Amino acid sequence: MSLVIYAFAALAEIAGCFAFWAWLRLDKPVWWLAPGLVALSAFAWLLTLVPSEAAGRTYAAYGGIYILASILWLWIVEQRVPDRWDVSGAFVCLLGAGIILLGPRG
Template sequence: MIKTFALFAITAVAEIVGCYLPYLWLKQGKSAWLLIPAAASLALFAWLLSLHPTAAGRVYAAYGGIYIGVAILWLWAVDGIKPTAWDLVGSVVAITGMAIIMLAPKN
């Protein structure tokens, strides 16, 4: 479970970076050269998701819970916005959902 969680967290960072860099270019006037590492980061994201041995739909559903938690951490660490209690509770609910999906008995 810890290995899966860590892989999901790394995957989430790759996805967020891949989306954040174009945001910087489009909304904050940063260099279009940011699109190159953004594309590489999104390719890494797709590859990381492929490392899980279970059905893709289940992986994507479970990954979503971890993505939400990492995105809230990103909000705090990168954007400098302290998460609200509602942000934290929502993250816990999402991560709990991820745990239910990943820890469910397998047939």
């Protein structure tokens, strides 16, 4: 279930940040900020739903999922094909996130 929450959180965070990017860098109208703020609020709320005893561990594991989602956003939304460095970097980060998320705790 955590992976599903992380995936939705990543989508919300990227969409929210992209709204600001579009306003500031792509000359989109200021009203783009309204859905961006809603998306960023949803992102923060979603991370609170991850079952974990420590916020820092939750955020650290989320980092790998966020990076993968960012590479997918690059490919699907921005229509730029990820290169081998994008893909290999995302794989390394996902591996790290998996260790943090699934590692045995004492």
